[in-house]
Amino acid sequence: MFDFFSPSYDGNPFQVFGVTHIVAIAVIATAAVGVIRLGRHGGAGRRRRLTLALALILLLDESGWHLWNLAAGSWTIQRMLPLHLCSAMVWVTVAALLLEKRALYPLLYFLGVAGAIQALITPDVTGYGVAHYRFLQTMLSHGLVVIAGLWVVFVEEWRPTLRSLGAVILGLNVYGLAVLWINLRIGSNYLYVAAKPESSSVMDFFPEWPAYLWILEGIVLVVLPLMYLPFWSAEGRRPITGPPAP
8 A cells, every 4th residue: 555655666667558547438438428427327415416426526536636745755836736728727726616606617628538537548647557546646637628628518408619719828828928927937937838848749840849730739730620620510590598408
């Protein structure tokens, strides 16, 4: 148990798309299908209990991550402020689910799903392996963010619009500029807008800073509209007012 939580790890290193990584992704996908099916085929009471459970597990997971870093002596403002996209989306997701704030649903769908899926494919667990708390915490956190983003579409039946898409893209760019300013002030690299991440990611194939920022912008301008595309033809013609009847 001590080794599982130990800040120093000398076990087998994490392997992208290794057997355990693939199994973890499969478990998350299965859990997503199961949770969404439970929500769609249950009444309002069940849906509310499930959203509260998702929010509570996310909250406990993120709080545990901060406590673990405090205990390990690795909590610093340069590393642990919730300014990375997925870290910020954990708190946005918790707020949206607890308070039932539909105004936050565009963030859960566009940024939560897109950002967390990328993190599940290339998790930031440098120096640790699948038999360590860090791997479990990372996969659980990002998996729940993805599930919550899919929940608002398939269970709450919220639908993205061109207006919400544009607002998310504009807001993300403003947020990125604000985070860049913070990075320059405190010497951090939140949102990876000051340098590439240290762990392996698709950004390893990009040119150096600041050129790769334009590639990231291009990815945003392609991926988010693609996420809106399945709802394009229905927008304005089939309004959705709430979840399906039990």
